[in-house]
Amino acid sequence: MQTETRNENLIFKIPKSLKEGTKFPFCPGCDHGVAVRLVAEILDEFNLREKTIAVSSIGCSVMLYDWVNTDCVEAPHGRALAAATGVKRTNTDKCVFTYQGDGDFASIGLAESMHAALRGENITAICINNTTYGMTGGQAGPTTIMGQVTTTSPTGRNKEYYGYPIKIAEQIALCEGTAFAARGSLDTVLNIRKTKELIKKAFEVQLQGLGFGFVEILSSCPTNWRMTPQESHERIRKELFSVYPLGVYKE
Amino acid sequence: MTKKLTKGNYAIAQAAINAGCDGYFGYPVTPQNEIGEYMSKKMPKLKRAYISAESEIGAINMVLGACSTGKKAMTSSSSMAIALMQEALCYIAADELPAVLVSVMRAGPALGYIYPAQGDYNQAVTGGGNGDYRIIVLAPSTVQECIDLTYKSFYLAQKYRNPVTLLADGLLGQMMEPVEFKDYPYPEIPNDDWALTGAKNREPRAIYSLEAKEEVLEKRVNLLFEKYKVIEENEQDFEEYLTQDAELIVTCFGSLARNVKSAVNECRKQGLKVGMLRPITLYPFPVYKIQELAKKTKKILVIEMNMGQMVRDVQLAVNGKVPVKFFGKAVGKWIEVETICEKIKKEIGNG
Ligand SMILES: Cc1ncc(C[n+]2csc(CCOP(=O)(O)OP(=O)(O)O)c2C)c(N)n1
Ligand code: SF4
Numbered sequence A: 001m002q003t004e005t006r007n008e009n010l011i012f013k014i015p016k017s018l019k020e021g022t023k024f025p026f027c028p029g030c031d032h033g034v035a036v037r038l039v040a041e042i043l044d045e046f047n048l049r050e051k052t053i054a055v056s057s058i059g060c061s062v063m064l065y066d067w068v069n070t071d072c073v074e075a076p077h078g079r080a081l082a083a084a085t086g087v088k089r090t091n092t093d094k095c096v097f098t099y100q101g102d103g104d105f106a107s108i109g110l111a112e113s114m115h116a117a118l119r120g121e122n123i124t125a126i127c128i129n130n131t132t133y134g135m136t137g138g139q140a141g142p143t144t145i146m147g148q149v150t151t152t153s154p155t156g157r158n159k160e161y162y163g164y165p166i167k168i169a170e171q172i173a174l175c176e177g178t179a180f181a182a183r184g185s186l187d188t189v190l191n192i193r194k195t196k197e198l199i200k201k202a203f204e205v206q207l208q209g210l211g212f213g214f215v216e217i218l219s220s221c222p223t224n225w226r227m228t229p230q231e232s233h234e235r236i237r238k239e240l241f242s243v244y245p246l247g248v249y250k251e
Numbered sequence B: 001m002t003k004k005l006t007k008g009n010y011a012i013a014q015a016a017i018n019a020g021c022d023g024y025f026g027y028p029v030t031p032q033n034e035i036g037e038y039m040s041k042k043m044p045k046l047k048r049a050y051i052s053a054e055s056e057i058g059a060i061n062m063v064l065g066a067c068s069t070g071k072k073a074m075t076s077s078s079s080m081a082i083a084l085m086q087e088a089l090c091y092i093a094a095d096e097l098p099a100v101l102v103s104v105m106r107a108g109p110a111l112g113y114i115y116p117a118q119g120d121y122n123q124a125v126t127g128g129g130n131g132d133y134r135i136i137v138l139a140p141s142t143v144q145e146c147i148d149l150t151y152k153s154f155y156l157a158q159k160y161r162n163p164v165t166l167l168a169d170g171l172l173g174q175m176m177e178p179v180e181f182k183d184y185p186y187p188e189i190p191n192d193d194w195a196l197t198g199a200k201n202r203e204p205r206a207i208y209s210l211e212a213k214e215e216v217l218e219k220r221v222n223l224l225f226e227k228y229k230v231i232e233e234n235e236q237d238f239e240e241y242l243t244q245d246a247e248l249i250v251t252c253f254g255s256l257a258r259n260v261k262s263a264v265n266e267c268r269k270q271g272l273k274v275g276m277l278r279p280i281t282l283y284p285f286p287v288y289k290i291q292e293l294a295k296k297t298k299k300i301l302v303i304e305m306n307m308g309q310m311v312r313d314v315q316l317a318v319n320g321k322v323p324v325k326f327f328g329k330a331v332g333k334w335i336e337v338e339t340i341c342e343k344i345k346k347e348i349g350n351g
Helices: A032-045 A080-090 A102-108 A110-118 A168-173 A189-207 A229-243 B008-018 B033-045 B056-068 B079-083 B086-095 B121-125 B143-160 B170-174 B214-234 B256-269 B287-296 B310-318 B337-349
Strands: A052-056 A071-074 A095-101 A124-129 A178-185 A212-218 A247-250 B004-007 B023-026 B049-052 B073-077 B100-107 B113-116 B136-138 B164-169 B176-179 B238-241 B248-251 B274-279 B281-283 B299-304 B324-328
Touching: A032 A095, A032 A124, A032 A189, A052 A080, A071 B056, A071 B086, A080 A095, A080 A102, A080 A110, A080 A124, A080 B023, A080 B049, A080 B056, A095 A102, A095 A189, A102 A110, A102 A124, A102 A168, A110 A124, A110 A168, A110 A212, A110 B056, A124 A189, A168 A178, A168 A212, A168 A247, A178 A189, A178 A229, A189 A212, A212 A229, B004 B008, B008 B033, B008 B073, B008 B100, B008 B143, B008 B164, B008 B170, B008 B176, B023 B033, B023 B056, B033 B049, B049 B056, B056 B073, B056 B086, B073 B079, B079 B100, B079 B121, B086 B214, B100 B143, B100 B170, B113 B170, B121 B164, B121 B281, B136 B143, B143 B164, B143 B176, B143 B214, B164 B170, B238 B256, B248 B256, B248 B337, B256 B274, B256 B299, B256 B337, B274 B287, B287 B299, B287 B310, B299 B310, B299 B337, B310 B324
Parallel strands: A052 A071, A052 A095, A095 A124, A124 A212, A178 A212, B023 B049, B023 B073, B073 B100, B100 B164, B136 B164, B248 B274, B248 B299, B299 B324
Antiparallel strands: A178 A247, B004 B176, B100 B113, B136 B281, B238 B274
16 A cells, blocks of 8 residues: 655654755765764754855765755865864854864864864864774774774784874863863764754854864764674774763863 | 055055955964964954964965855965965865965075075975966065055956965065055955855855766866966966067066166166066966067076076977076075176177
């Protein structure tokens, strides 16, 4: 029997802030798509779509402009928060956010990221922590945890060769210009919901002109972790929560 | 209008304000610090953006962001610090954004020193980014031209949606001359068909350089080069001085032209048929003018405060029609009028 799907009966819709027919190119089981969707849902909730200028970064999410239904400019690798600063300072009435990988945000772009927080830019920044450089094939990055095997840490990260990982949310929380800094995860439905709340707050502080709004999101990379999606979420719980505790670090 | 004694760097900064610059983003480096200092005073009062960026990389990417929204934005810097901006400049060119960069040259290579020099011709004209792209480059030789060409930089950047570099040097930046601040003389170019202003009552827009489909990427580069062709046809600019009957033409750019002009005058008094050609647009290079002069003159002498950079563009334009000689030095006392006179006499004497 064929049933008719009526728009008013739909309980799960594509947010207006995502382009119609969006097909994420992410690997199966990758959390990037969930995170992008959450951002789009918040843009809808605050009715921001038409006044938003997004800034994309270089990494697996580089084509952000193909998915978000807002204006968008691509920044060179690591420079999203500098570009976003230029956008926001000359367009103070616009909503500006960056969506970046952890390599982009906290390695090559650490100076740009931290100084945007220190300046207290009224910008929202979302950083996907998947403990590796996803797009280039899973090399050791700034958030790779001790002992983690990657394509450039074949025997595991050790302090002698690689030093220590960065705890991004904690560092950003230390910046006086930061109005909100938190870390969420997408491993369970509950955590997805909680992370959505964090993203909401990170936009709220921008709208209220309070300063820098930041959410770090622990995110799976099944491809480079050489795991199934389920194993990836298991790994987040077992190995990452202790190194990168979830929570709000500055409010 | 009365003339005001003004330092080159201040002249550039005030001209940028007059041109309607909405945002200045910069990081200190001598010999152009007065530009950022002036902007930090003036821009906030005008409710325009001013930021002391964390680095030149930060500054130029802020310019990228601001320009993507159709705002007029600029940065200023020097030499090894301009080197840091090359990646973003290349993105700006690929994205077709109207950015203005002021480059006040010091002596290199690397840290070198704050002595004035002209060693960044290649850096400005050929650039250090990847792939095929061009940046318009204007070279002033007086403080008045610092103003006029800053205006023109903003105009050409908007007109062609292309980055423009104003290439000055430490001498120009630091010297004072009486100048006149006329109003910005150019029309405003509409940008409502491309600028990012929020997707209200229209489809969302995106500005990016990534292009995964090779045919599309090739087409994009070809389109850029169609634009460059138009720029090359329409925007070649130069100053020509006593070239009509000249048997020797001295070619130089920027502030060195001041000494060259004096030397030409001196030699003319002694009956020598010598003239000067000064490219004002280093890109697009005034090839048509040089080709025309190469048909009339016997020899071209290129003089630069570097070890020979613009000379290659002159050679390409002359294409073997007449001999092209070079004299230059990398750093130190600006090549003096007497030295230039000697060189001129030697080249004319050598036939
Ligand atoms: C200047 C520069 N260096 C290197 C690269 C190559 N590169 C592209 S994406 C990337 C890493 C992306 O990792 P991350 O930011 O963690 O994002 P993810 O792909 O994991 O989402 C690198 C190194 C580049 N594009 N530009
Ligand atoms: S490489 Fe990793 S981060 Fe990138 S799309 Fe695939 S799973 Fe996601």
